[in-house]
Every structure is written in C-alpha cells, then in structure tokens.
Amino acid sequence: MDKFETFREQYPEFVYKDFSVEESEKKIKVQYHFFITGLSEFHPEWVFPKEERQNISAENPVVQNLLFSIGLVELISYWKITCSPRVIVKAGKLSQEQVCWWKKQYYNGLGEFFYKNGVETDLESFMTIVSEGKAYLKAEGPRQLEGSLIPIGGGKDSIVTLELLKGEREKNRCYIINPRGATIKSAETAGYDKNQIVSVSRTLDHNMLELNKQGFLNGHTPFSALVAFSSVLSAYMTGRKYVVLSNESSANESTVAGTDVNHQYSKSFQFEQDFHNYEAKYIGSGVYYFSLLRPWSEFQIAEYFSRLKAYHSIFRSCNAGSKQDIWCGSCSKCLFVFLILSPFLTEEELCSIFGRNLLEDENMLPILDQLIGVEAEKPFECVGSREEINVALSMTVGRQLKEGRKLPLLLAHYIETGLYGHYKDRLNPYEGYYNEENLVPNRFGTLLKQALNEEELR
Ligand SMILES: CC(=O)N[C@H]1[C@@H](OP(=O)(O)OP(=O)(O)OC[C@H]2O[C@@H](n3ccc(=O)[nH]c3=O)[C@H](O)[C@@H]2O)O[C@H](CO)[C@@H](O)[C@@H]1O[C@H](C)C(=O)N[C@@H](C)C(=O)N[C@@H](CCC(=O)O)C(=O)O
Ligand SMILES: Nc1ncnc2c1ncn2[C@@H]1O[C@H](COP(=O)(O)OP(=O)(O)OP(=O)(O)O)[C@@H](O)[C@H]1O
Numbered sequence: 001m002d003k004f005e006t007f008r009e010q011y012p013e014f015v016y017k018d019f020s021v022e023e024s025e026k027k028i029k030v031q032y033h034f035f036i037t038g039l040s041e042f043h044p045e046w047v048f049p050k051e052e053r054q055n056i057s058a059e060n061p062v063v064q065n066l067l068f069s070i071g072l073v074e075l076i077s078y079w080k081i082t083c084s085p086r087v088i089v090k091a092g093k094l095s096q097e098q099v100c101w102w103k104k105q106y107y108n109g110l111g112e113f114f115y116k117n118g119v120e121t122d123l124e125s126f127m128t129i130v131s132e133g134k135a136y137l138k139a140e141g142p143r144q145l146e147g148s149l150i151p152i153g154g155g156k157d158s159i160v161t162l163e164l165l166k167g168e169r170e171k172n173r174c175y176i177i178n179p180r181g182a183t184i185k186s187a188e189t190a191g192y193d194k195n196q197i198v199s200v201s202r203t204l205d206h207n208m209l210e211l212n213k214q215g216f217l218n219g220h221t222p223f224s225a226l227v228a229f230s231s232v233l234s235a236y237m238t239g240r241k242y243v244v245l246s247n248e249s250s251a252n253e254s255t256v257a258g259t260d261v262n263h264q265y266s267k268s269f270q271f272e273q274d275f276h277n278y279e280a281k282y283i284g285s286g287v288y289y290f291s292l293l294r295p296w297s298e299f300q301i302a303e304y305f306s307r308l309k310a311y312h313s314i315f316r317s318c319n320a321g322s323k324q325d326i327w328c329g330s331c332s333k334c335l336f337v338f339l340i341l342s343p344f345l346t347e348e349e350l351c352s353i354f355g356r357n358l359l360e361d362e363n364m365l366p367i368l369d370q371l372i373g374v375e376a377e378k379p380f381e382c383v384g385s386r387e388e389i390n391v392a393l394s395m396t397v398g399r400q401l402k403e404g405r406k407l408p409l410l411l412a413h414y415i416e417t418g419l420y421g422h423y424k425d426r427l428n429p430y431e432g433y434y435n436e437e438n439l440v441p442n443r444f445g446t447l448l449k450q451a452l453n454e455e456e457l458r
Contacts, residue, residue, distance in 0.1 A: 003217055004119045007082040013037040014084040016075050018091045018133075019067060023058045026050055028237075030058075032071045034078045042078045042205040046070065046230065049198060051238040062285045065136035066233040068092045069283070073225045076106055078208055079127075080113060081216045089131035099129045101278055105271070109222030111261040112380055116219050139284040145241035147171030149198065149287075151231050154182030155317030156305040156337070157246035161292050162190035163308055164447055165244065173198050173238055175231050181325035182316035189310055198234050202226075220380065222266035228275045228289060235287040244444075245291035247272065248298050249435040253385045257376040264382050269294060269437055276439055294438035295448055298340055298384030299391060299430040304451065306344030312353055319381065327354050332367045332379030334358065339371065340384055343395040359408035368410050372419055391430065394423035 017033040028048045035041040050056065056063060068091055079087065094102070107123045114121060148165060152158045152174050165172060174187040174197045187197050212218045224247070231243045251267040254260055265271060269291075276289055293301060305311070317337045321328035328334060338350055338358045351357050358364055370379050372393065373386035383389075397411050397420050407415070414420055432452060440448065 002118065003215075004083055004117065004121075007217065008085050011036050011039050011082040011084050012086055014075070014079045014082070014087045016071055016087070016089045016091050019071050021058045021067065025052075028058045028063070028067075030067050030070070032074055034075055036078070036082050036084060039082065040207045040211060042207050044074055044078075044205045045201075045203045047201045048230075048234060048237060049200070054237060054239045056237045061137055062139045062236055062283060063233065065138070065283050066229060066236065066285070068136050070226070070229045070233065072102060073105075073222075073229055076109065077221045078205070079106075080110065080219065080221065081208060081211050083119070083126070083217060085125075085127060087127055087129045089129060090133055092131065092133050093135040094129065094131040095135075098278075098282060099131070101274065102129065103127060105222070105225060105266075105274065108260070108262070108265045108271075109225055110220075111265055112255065112263050113217075113219035113221065115256065115259075115261045116380070117217060136282075138282060139286065142286045143236075143239075145235070145239055145286055147173070147240050148242040148244045149173045149175045149231055149235040149238065149240040150244050151175040151177075151227050151246075152183045152186050153246070153317075154180065154186060154315065154322065156311075156315055157248065157293060157301055159186050159190070159308060159311050159315055160301050160304050161244055161246040162186065162192075163304075164292060164451060166190065169196075172196065173234075173240055175234055175243075176200070177202055177227065177230065180322065182314060182322075185314040186311065189314060198238055200230060200234060202230075220263065222271075224264075224266035225271070225275070228266070228271075232279060232283070232285055232287045232289055236285045241286070241288060242441075242444075243287055243289045245272070245289070246293045247291040248293045248296055248301055248384075249437075251382070253378075255378045255380055257373070257378075263378075263380045267382070272439060288441065290439040290441065290444075292440060292444055292448070295433075295435045295440060295445070297388055297430050297433055297435075299388040300433060300452075302337075302340040302392070303344050306341055312349070317382075329354055329356065329358065330361075330363065331381065332371065332383055333381045335364050335367050336371060336379075336381070336383035336389065339389055339396075340392050343392050343399070357408060359410040362409055364410060365413055368413065369417075372414070372417065374417055374419075387429070390419055390423050391426075391428060394420050394426075395428075398424055 015035050019032045022029045031045045176183045177200050179199045235243050247267040251264040255263045318327045320331045369375050371389045
C-alpha cells in the first residue's frame with residue numbers, strides 16, 4: 001500500500017476544533033486548533049494589525065466569519081500530512097453548499113500535491129466534511145469602505161498594479177504576509193509610507209515541519225487562497241473597499257498539458273470567481289476582491305514592467321530565493337522572468353538583474369524545454385503560458401539575429417527545436433490583448449485600457 005492509503009487508514013480523522021483570539025488595542029492574534037487524531041496537534045497563528053480610526057474589534061461578526069474561514073484554508077496544510085478521509089469541523093457549521101465549495105477548492109488547490117505524490121483520487125471520495133457548532137452569519141448591512149488594499153508578492157506583477165494605481169495612492173494600503181526585503185521595498189519604491197503598509201504575520205506549526213522531516217506527506221498547497229481570505233479581512237479591518245490582486249490571464253493554463261493539474265489554481269480566474277461569489281454569499285464584508293491584471297498576459301505585464309526601471313534592482317520573483325531575498329539563478333521562475341523580459345531589456349540590463357546571463361547556462365536547457373512546451377509538463381512554478389514564452393523567445397532571437405550577434409546557448413537550442421521557425425513570422429497575439437473574462441470594475445478597466453493605448457503609441 002502507498003503512503004496515501006496507509007496514512008488514511010491509520011489516521012482516518014482530522015479535526016478543526018476551534019480558534020482562540022487575543023485582542024489588544026493594536027492587533028488581533030488568532031490561534032487555530034487542529035489535530036490529527038492519534039498523531040499530533042497543530043496551532044498555527046496569524047496576527048492582524050488594527051487601524052485605530054476604524055474601530056473594528058474581533059467580536060465583529062464579519063471578522064469572526066473571516067477568521068473561521070481563514071482556518072478552513074489553513075487546515076489544508078495540516079490535513080495533507082495524512083490526507084485523513086474524514087474532516088470534522090467543530091469550529092463552525094457549514095451548509096451542504098459550503099461543504100461542496102470547500103471540497104472543490106481543496107481538491108483543485110491540491111492538484112499538484114496529488115499529481116506529484118502519485119495519488120489517484122477523486123473529488124467525491126478524497127474527503128468527507130462534517131461540521132457542527134454555530135453557523136457564522138453574513139454581515140447585516142454595508143459598511144463605508146474606500147480605496148484599495150494591494151497584496152504584494154515582491155515580484156513584477158504586484159509592482160505593475162502598484163504603478164497602475166499610483167494616482168490613488170493616498171487612499172490605498174499595501175498588504176504583506178510575513179514581509180521581506182523585496183515586498184517592503186516594492187511598497188516603499190511605489191511611495192507608500194510605513195503606516196500605509198499592512199503587515200500581517202503567519203506562523204506555521206512546527207509539528208508539521210517535524211512530521212515533514214519524518215516522511216509524512218508533503219507538497220504544494222494553494223497559498224493564494226490564504227492571500228484571498230486574509231486580505232479581505234485586512235481590507236475590512238482597515239476600511240478598504242477593494243482587494244486588488246495581480247493574477248494574470250496566463251495563470252489559467254494547466255501545468256500538465258491535457259489535465260486540470262494547475263500549480264497556480266488559486267491564482268486562476270475560476271478561483272477568483274468562486275471566491276468572489278463565496279465572499280458575497282456567505283460573508284458579505286462589502287469588500288470587492290478582483291485581479292486587476294486578469295485581462296493581461298504575462299507578456300504584456302513584462303513589457304509594462306520593463307519600463308519601471310526604479311524597481312529593477314529590488315524586485316524578486318524567485319520563490320526558491322525568497323527567504324534570502326535573492327534570485328537563486330537556477331530555477332524555472334528565474335529563467336522564465338529572464339525570458340519574458342528579454343524582448344524589452346538589453347542583455348546588460350538582464351545580467352545586472354540576475355547577476356549573469358542565464359541564456360549561457362547549459363543546466364537550464366531541460367527547464368527551457370519545459371517552458372516552451374517541448375515537454376508536456378511545464379515547471380511547477382508560477383510561470384507564463386507556453387505561447388507567451390515562445391513569442392518572447394522568438395522576438396529575442398529575431399532581434400539578436402538582426403544585430404548579427406552570436407546566439408547564446410539557449411537561443412541556439414531554441415532554433416534547433418524548430419519553434420523559432422514556427423513563431424517568427426506570426427503576428428504578436430499580445431498586441432492590444434484584453435481578456436474579457438475578468439471581474440475588473442469599469443473604472444479600473446479604464447486605467448488598464450489607457451495604459452495599453454499608451455504602450456501602443458510608444
Ligand atoms: C510553500 C509555501 O506556500 N510557502 C509560502 C509560505 O512560506 P513559509 O516560510 O511559511 O513556508 P516554507 O518555508 O515555504 O515551507 C515550509 C514547509 O511548510 C510547508 N507549508 C508551507 C506553507 C504552507 O502554506 N503550507 C505548507 O504545508 C511546506 O511544504 C514546507 O514543507 O509563506 C510565504 C509568505 O509568508 C510565501 O511567500 C511562501 O511561498 C513560497 C515562496 C512558495 O514557493 N510558494 C509556492 C506555494 C508558490 O508556488 N507560490 C505561488 C502561489 C501558488 C498558489 O497559490 O497556488 C506564488 O508565489 O505565486
Ligand atoms: N507574502 C505575500 N503577501 C501578500 N500578498 C502576496 C504575498 N505573496 C504573494 N502575494 C499576492 O499573490 C500574487 C501572486 O504572487 P506572485 O508571486 O505570482 O506575484 P508577484 O510576486 O507580484 O510577481 P511575480 O509573478 O513576478 O512573482 C501577488 O501579486 C500578490 O498579490
């Protein structure tokens with residue numbers, strides 16, 4: 001029997017017992033209480049700062065409802081240790097419709113986890129959820145909210161959002177979970193001062209880290225779902241009307257061709273829509289959650305970002321190097337960012353960002369094949385679509401050939417794959433591209449369209 005089956009049999013029950021709150025004038029600290037019966041208990045923590053003028057306490061029904069919901073997202077990191085078939089939510093009552101909603105998010109958000117752990121399961125049988133306790137109620141009336149809360153990841157995408165919304169800076173706040181160099185510097189470079197940055201702390205329970213070391217099940221979890229629920233709570237507590245995400249249309253593409261396995265599931269439009277509807281139906285905070293960059297592709301984001309020179313020395317998209325605030329220089333995210341920026345920046349500019357020319361690194365060849373679609377499996381990272389990467393590469397190759405330069409190793413390889421021949425004479429599909437499948441309110445859409453027009457006039 002494999003680990004999945006063995007652990008499920010040995011540990012059939014996971015419990016979300018409750019959560020406890022400590023509140024002071026300045027913050028709300030919440031501790032979740034989970035356990036896997038017969039194995040371990042877990043008490044992860046979050047601390048949310050309060051904004052004085054808003055006078056929102058932890059007793060507020062919307063705050064309570066969101067704290068409960070954050071626990072429902074948080075639990076998946078602990079559940080995945082044994083994938084116990086039965087989940088008992090004692091912390092609050094869920095309707096059948098809510099249970100279906102949560103199961104759908106867990107199942108899709110764990111697509112990569114199941115795939116990489118060789119788990120064969122289905123939406124129906126991977127988990128049953130029973131719930132008890134009080135039902136958390138939807139807000140009764142609307143609250144006066146204004147401005148936007150902008151979650152920042154430290155990479156190029158949220159920087160583009162910061163720049164697109166710079167005219168409204170006075171009313172906005174930045175939102176950062178566990179701040180680090182690049183996230184803080186992004187907000188500061190965009191002109192936000194300390195009291196406009198909402199810093200939230202999240203602490204994992206060390207029992208999970210210990211069980212990971214012992215060989216229990218581990219893998220990818222839908223981090224962006226945590227960003228969704230926790231940012232709406234912060235927006236509500238700080239009186240902001242919008243949560244403005246920076247997830248692009250390319251996040252909808254599956255990672256493994258021909259399947260639904262998507263590393264970026266909780267950044268996809270499907271999740272955005274589901275979350276938006278759930279929030280409106282069951283929480284009703286009045287906060288409007290949407291992704292500003294959904295109509296754009298990564299290609300367009302890269303083009304826009306290439307002109308934002310003030311950020312080029314401080315942004316860090318690399319997940320592997322995020323703790324040290326560096327570009328690790330050897331992962332798929334580093335190569336992807338190098339490639340997608342390559343039509344718009346000089347080789348010198350790219351080398352100064354990444355410390356060296358990644359196109360000369362032969363270790364990157366297998367990653368390149370994954371990115372351009374020679375392999376069916378894209379890297380399990382937040383990278384653009386296969387088409388975007390091919391369009392960017394063919395532009396870069398074309399430019400270098402025109403300049404009569406000797407092609408670096410990866411570009412020479414690209415020509416050998418035959419893909420350059422396929423893409424070089426095609427029209428750029430991202431010229432004026434605007435994906436209409438989005439939740440962008442009209443006035444924000446106008447900003448995006450203006451930015452596109454300005455790009456085209458250049
Ligand atoms: C893995 C993860 O989500 N990390 C984010 C987390 O970092 P943290 O320091 O708290 O944990 P790690 O040192 O990365 O992991 C330690 C172990 O714990 C497990 N684990 C961690 C987080 C979690 O939610 N569940 C877990 O089970 C993990 O398996 C390890 O064994 O919080 C940071 C912010 O405070 C994030 O910046 C960390 O994100 C990483 C940079 C990262 O690589 N995240 C990937 C999940 C990722 O691909 N992120 C995508 C979003 C994709 C999605 O939402 O589906 C992205 O960055 O765009
Ligand atoms: N630690 C965090 N705190 C708050 N929001 C975050 C955090 N990490 C990610 N996000 C949000 O999730 C989005 C997706 O993360 P992602 O890493 O793809 O984007 P990015 O860092 O803005 O750009 P890039 O794609 O170049 O890395 C971010 O744009 C941001 O809105």
